[in-house]
Amino acid sequence: xxxxxxxxxxxxxxxxxxxxxxxxxxxxxxxxxxxxxxxxxxxxxxxxxxxxxxxxxxxxxxxxxxxxxxxxxxxxxxxxxxxxxxxxxxxxxxxxxxxxxxxxxxxxxxxxxxxxxxxxxxxxxxxxxxxxxxxxxxxxxxxxxxxxxxxxxxxxxxxxxxxxxxxxxxxxxxxxxxxxxxxxxxxxxxxxxxxxxxxxxxxxxxxxxxxxxxxxxxxxxxxxxxxxxxxxxxxxxxxxxxxxxxxxxxxxxxxxxxxxxxxxxxxxxxxxxxxxxxxxxxxxxxxxxxxxxxxxxxxxxxxxxxxxxxxxxxxxxxxxxxxxxxxxxxxx
Amino acid sequence: xxxxxxxxxxxxxxxxxxxxxxxxxxxxxxxxxxxxxxxxxxxxxxxxxxxxxxxxxxxxxxxxxxxxxxxxxxxxxxxxxxxxxxxxxxxxxxxxxxxxxxxxxxxxxxxxxxxxxxxxxxxxxxxxxxxxxxxxxxxxxxxxxxxxxxxxxxxxxxxxxxxxxxxxxxxxxxxxxxxxxxxxxxxxxxxxxxxxxxxxxxxxxxxxxxxxxxxxxxxxxxxxxxxxxxxxxxxxxxxxxxxxxxxxxxxxxxxxxxxxxxxxxxxxxxxxxxxxxxxxxxxxxxxxxxxxxxxxxxxxxxxxxxxxxxxxxxxxxxxxxxxxxxxxxxxxxxxxxxxxxxxxxxxxxxxxxxxxxxxxxxxxxxxxxxxxxxxxxxxxx
Numbered sequence: 001x002x003x004x005x006x007x008x009x010x011x012x013x014x015x016x017x018x019x020x021x022x023x024x025x026x027x028x029x030x031x032x033x034x035x036x037x038x039x040x041x042x043x044x045x046x047x048x049x050x051x052x053x054x055x056x057x058x059x060x061x062x063x064x065x066x067x068x069x070x071x072x073x074x075x076x077x078x079x080x081x082x083x084x085x086x087x088x089x090x091x092x093x094x095x096x097x098x099x100x101x102x103x104x105x106x107x108x109x110x111x112x113x114x115x116x117x118x119x120x121x122x123x124x125x126x127x128x129x130x131x132x133x134x135x136x137x138x139x140x141x142x143x144x145x146x147x148x149x150x151x152x153x154x155x156x157x158x159x160x161x162x163x164x165x166x167x168x169x170x171x172x173x174x175x176x177x178x179x180x181x182x183x184x185x186x187x188x189x190x191x192x193x194x195x196x197x198x199x200x201x202x203x204x205x206x207x208x209x210x211x212x213x214x215x216x217x218x219x220x221x222x223x224x225x226x227x228x229x230x231x232x233x234x235x236x237x238x239x240x241x242x243x244x245x246x247x248x249x250x251x252x253x254x255x256x257x258x259x260x261x262x263x264x265x266x267x268x269x270x271x272x273x274x275x276x277x278x279x280x281x282x283x284x285x286x287x288x289x290x291x292x293x294x295x296x297x298x299x300x301x302x303x304x305x306x307x308x309x310x311x312x313x314x315x316x317x318x319x320x321x322x323x324x325x326x327x328x329x330x331x332x
Numbered sequence: 333x334x335x336x337x338x339x340x341x342x343x344x345x346x347x348x349x350x351x352x353x354x355x356x357x358x359x360x361x362x363x364x365x366x367x368x369x370x371x372x373x374x375x376x377x378x379x380x381x382x383x384x385x386x387x388x389x390x391x392x393x394x395x396x397x398x399x400x401x402x403x404x405x406x407x408x409x410x411x412x413x414x415x416x417x418x419x420x421x422x423x424x425x426x427x428x429x430x431x432x433x434x435x436x437x438x439x440x441x442x443x444x445x446x447x448x449x450x451x452x453x454x455x456x457x458x459x460x461x462x463x464x465x466x467x468x469x470x471x472x473x474x475x476x477x478x479x480x481x482x483x484x485x486x487x488x489x490x491x492x493x494x495x496x497x498x499x500x501x502x503x504x505x506x507x508x509x510x511x512x513x514x515x516x517x518x519x520x521x522x523x524x525x526x527x528x529x530x531x532x533x534x535x536x537x538x539x540x541x542x543x544x545x546x547x548x549x550x551x552x553x554x555x556x557x558x559x560x561x562x563x564x565x566x567x568x569x570x571x572x573x574x575x576x577x578x579x580x581x582x583x584x585x586x587x588x589x590x591x592x593x594x595x596x597x598x599x600x601x602x603x604x605x606x607x608x609x610x611x612x613x614x615x616x617x618x619x620x621x622x623x624x625x626x627x628x629x630x631x632x633x634x635x636x637x638x639x640x641x642x643x644x645x646x647x648x649x650x651x652x653x654x655x656x657x658x659x660x661x662x663x664x665x666x667x668x669x670x671x672x673x674x675x676x677x678x679x680x681x682x683x684x685x686x687x688x689x690x691x692x693x694x695x696x697x698x699x700x701x702x703x704x705x706x707x708x709x710x711x712x713x
Contacts, residue, residue: 004448008435014689181457241348251338256457314348314355314570316386321708 014322016219036231037154038080038214045150048083050074051142059102059136061179063171063190066139067109069266072195073217074143075117079200080213080269082152083145085119091140092124096131106137117197119143149204154212154272157232161211161272163298164281166199166291167192168244169221173263174252189248194267194290202284209274216268219323222261224270225298225308226322233305238298238320241313262323272300345569346385354574355390361578364585368394370533370672371580372519374512375481375540376403376701377568383705385570395577398534398672399695399702401515401626404480404508405432406666406694406701409622410658412508413438416477418652419506419645420451426469427453428462429477430484436697439658459484459491466503474503475645483542485509485634486607489614492636495643506645507635510621512543513551514632519671520559533672536580538573539565541595548603549593556589567595614640622657624694625666664693669702676706683707 009019032040039050052073059066075085171192214224229236245260273281285294308320379399417440420427434443447453466474478488495503544565552563562583566576576594593599621633636644663681668674686692688704695703
């Protein structure tokens with residue numbers, strides 16, 4: 001591993017995995033941690049427990065802000081384990097000189113998103129550090145949720161499952177990239193940042209046979225699919241032309257040489273569902289505005305175990321790999 | 333009327349039925365080929381498309397691709413990356429370059445490593461973005477580490493033009509622009525003692541369309557005439573590449589050896605004369621430019637003309653920039669891969685010691701490098 005930590009090690013992809021495995025898993029090694037799920041399942045499978053830190057730049061972006069993100073991020077991790085978010089902690093590190101009004105705006109977003117999730121912040125911490133020690137504001141949230149459906153796990157996916165995504169891909173990544181790099185867009189591209197609790201609760205209530213759920217944050221859908229393929233020792237075959245991508249995101253990808261499947265999302269999840277429940281699942285997801293273009297993108301096979309295969313509409317195939325490195329544009 | 337969408341512009345060039353149609357035609361016509369042909373796609377952008385769209389799977393066995401040296405990041409020798417590394421570490425300096433460049437390891441590390449150690453390294457989409465950085469940092473020296481083929485060269489000269497006309501005092505240039513035809517000549521007509529093999533297996537070339545948008549198709553005239561290799565200038569969409577391959581196969585079947593343009597929608601014979609004039613104004617050919625894996629290639633790189641020494645970082649910092657040559661990694665066979673003598677998966681360190689997250693050789697560096705493309709898409713094939 002590198003002598004210094006590089007940005008690539010925080011990309012949600014291969015280098016990130018190496019950092020986590022070689023340093024944190026090695027030190028903290030235990031059975032629950034090693035399951036490597038979105039949230040830890042504790043207390044006899046009754047509770048889900050998760051934490052996340054938020055450092056997004058810019059703090060306010062089309063479709064959300066760091067406050068909304070901080071609540072959605074942790075609540076979504078809990079929801080992905082079939083849990084209903086209940087109690088959160090909120091820890092904030094603020095740079096000296098930060099505008100109080102902006103802090104209020106961020107906290108208002110948090111409050112609104114908490115209400116939507118039916119969760120409350122029950123403990124918190126605030127630190128103010130000298131200018132330059134952090135970039136404006138960093139937020140950590142940790143949450144506990146009550147598991148309403150047990151047994152959801154990315155280690156149990158089989159050929160009996162189909163793979164779905166809840167909406168079009170890459171909106172958050174494309175929005176942040178465009179905002180950060182000052183790419184002026186004459187479009188209404190917005191981050192997909194949203195809480196997923198309601199969708200997951202609806203699926204559970206309808207008795208959908210859920211095998212695994214994961215929100216496709218850093219590393220995008222390709223990171224999720226690759227993790228699943230490895231954890232469940234399966235091959236996931238994806239039909240390239242069924243992958244939903246909006247016109248705006250496609251435009252940014254074409255321009256900069258990205259692939260939407262590698263871009264981050266903050267309100268988009270991947271589902272592994274028993275085949276028979278495909279239509280039922282889609283019907284439920286389509287009744288929500290945030291997932292009204294949910295679609296099946298692939299199947300599970302044993303063609304190349306631990307790999308994700310991308311099938312083109314003209315009969316060629318290739319592997320979809322875990323993203324590596326920093327997200328950098330191609331040169332020409 | 334519906335408004336024009338981006339998809340409308342490329343959809344036709346990715347149409348599955350058209351791709352299948354070309355595949356059928358090529359397979360049909362290739363039956364008449366007297367011997368298997370190897371087509372070198374010179375440009376990394378083509379390699380990327382070929383792999384991304386899985387085109388070899390649609391071609392008969394007697395048509396092969398040889399992945400060429402046309403990735404500006406991959407061919408950058410360690411010596412010049414070391415220059416960037418050292419320049420980035422100077423006090424009150426911001427080193428600006430294009431995307432992928434920051435991943436490439438030199439002998440001291442990559443620019444990414446330099447940045448982790450505290451250097452200010454930034455990447456831009458357009459060289460002109462450097463103006464904003466210079467404006468916001470009047471007390472710092474901004475060094476633009478210029479890379480790329482003929483496609484990106486005019487953008488650098490446009491920046492130089494503005495810097496000189498506006499009298500901007502804090503932007504300097506380290507020029508690493510290279511040219512396509514000279515390295516093509518090198519590959520088929522090598523006299524370089526650095527390379528142990530004088531052979532090549534290139535029967536025809538696929539020329540990159542965006543280079544010819546600038547230079548015109550005229551730069552390839554000599555390849556059919558003098559070197560008896562057909563050249564087809566092609567676009568980057570799958571339909572473009574497939575059509576160009578059909579054009580090449582037909583040349584062989586009809587015993588023609590010509591320069592043809594598939595990308596007629598933007599390429600003319602003369603090219604962009606204004607861009608060419610800007611390049612001519614500020615740049616001259618360096619006698620030699622070292623390519624990673626290929627060694628020194630005559631007249632294949634640009635440098636700033638001597639009258640612009642005051643903005644030439646290579647001259648200004650000549651005291652601290654090392655000039656010694658550095659040998660390439662011993663087990664790396666990038667040179668042979670670039671010459672078409674070996675495929676990436678024939679390299680002993682491919683996918684093990686050398687992979688995209690820890691590239692040793694040039695071809696693993698950028699997503700457009702032959703090895704990186706193989707690693708990502710090709711272990712299937």
